[in-house]
Amino acid sequence: MALEDLLPLLSEEAFGAGAARLLSGNHALYEQVETRLEELYGRPALVFNSGYLANLGIISALCGRHDAIFADKLVHASIIDGARLSGARLFRFPHQDYEALERLLAKKRPSFRRALIVTESVFSMDGDKVDLKMLLTLKERYGAFLFLDEAHAVGVLGERGLGLAEEEGLGEKVDLLLGTCGKALGSYGAFVVVSKRVLKDYLVNKARSFVFTTALPPVVLAATSLALKLVPGMRGERRHLRELSSFLRQELSLPPGDTPIVPVIVGEAEKALSLSRRLRERGFYVPAIRPPTVPENTARIRISLTALHTRQDLAPLIKEIKGFLSENS
Numbered sequence: 001m002a003l004e005d006l007l008p009l010l011s012e013e014a015f016g017a018g019a020a021r022l023l024s025g026n027h028a029l030y031e032q033v034e035t036r037l038e039e040l041y042g043r044p045a046l047v048f049n050s051g052y053l054a055n056l057g058i059i060s061a062l063c064g065r066h067d068a069i070f071a072d073k074l075v076h077a078s079i080i081d082g083a084r085l086s087g088a089r090l091f092r093f094p095h096q097d098y099e100a101l102e103r104l105l106a107k108k109r110p111s112f113r114r115a116l117i118v119t120e121s122v123f124s125m126d127g128d129k130v131d132l133k134m135l136l137t138l139k140e141r142y143g144a145f146l147f148l149d150e151a152h153a154v155g156v157l158g159e160r161g162l163g164l165a166e167e168e169g170l171g172e173k174v175d176l177l178l179g180t181c182g183k184a185l186g187s188y189g190a191f192v193v194v195s196k197r198v199l200k201d202y203l204v205n206k207a208r209s210f211v212f213t214t215a216l217p218p219v220v221l222a223a224t225s226l227a228l229k230l231v232p233g234m235r236g237e238r239r240h241l242r243e244l245s246s247f248l249r250q251e252l253s254l255p256p257g258d259t260p261i262v263p264v265i266v267g268e269a270e271k272a273l274s275l276s277r278r279l280r281e282r283g284f285y286v287p288a289i290r291p292p293t294v295p296e297n298t299a300r301i302r303i304s305l306t307a308l309h310t311r312q313d314l315a316p317l318i319k320e321i322k323g324f325l326s327e328n329s
């Protein structure tokens, strides 16, 4: 996206919103972006300044000290920070272990007023997808709300790139769905799609990270608006990305999958750094991810594919990784 693509969408005040949305910062482009999101998702949508701020504000607005939050062990730090800020009791379950989640819900849920299950749909450091059907069953069975963070799924999964819930045809059943605009959409900011308008109105008034911050610069909203026009139609790019991900995983003998995040777990932090350095020298920027971002002894390199990559691009990368792994096994 180039600046000249955005100019037709902007009036003269392109860069500084000047104030919070509830004061004078509510630029007309907000209306445009939220209306477009509502058309796409068929539900009310609210834009936040970032995914971090959205998670912080939404979770702390919805839950309080009489409530319980159930979160996958590997969820993003912003979810944990939101849960801590809320004052609710936070229960973590082992990554994607739905039996453990059910045991926790059965034991703990009755003692709390509200329960919120919160998870990512595609995990940021592992690239695996949640079992959404199972989460919805548990949510119904134990009278909980489900908050799905689709930061790594928006743009890349689903017929129109709306995320995993769209891919599985279950969007209507998720209570709150978070998307970020800074990843596949190529802009900045975030949005939440909610089941009822009253929930949107509640967040507008109660989510402190929404109320007490300067609104996004109009130029950012223009970029998001353009992305929301283009991305739903990029089906060919999404197909290519899925195929590329499956191919790369197969070549590296990794568990099957089709999301753009492909981690190669090597164990020790030093090993991940050394592989990342070696790839950098060969022209590949593949960062090492180490504790505390990931659990001890699961340091890794994380490959992030885009629709612009090709199998030819990947051939030398695969060769280098295989070489390193066989020398260091």
Ligand SMILES: Cc1ncc(COP(=O)(O)O)c(C=O)c1O
Pocket (backbone or CB within 6 Å): 050, 051, 052, 053, 055, 076, 078, 120, 124, 149, 151, 152, 180, 181, 182, 189, 190
């Ligand atoms: C799962 C997840 N949620 C939320 C965020 C935060 O989003 P943002 O970068 O827009 O603050 C990130 C990463 O940035 C993420 O990986």
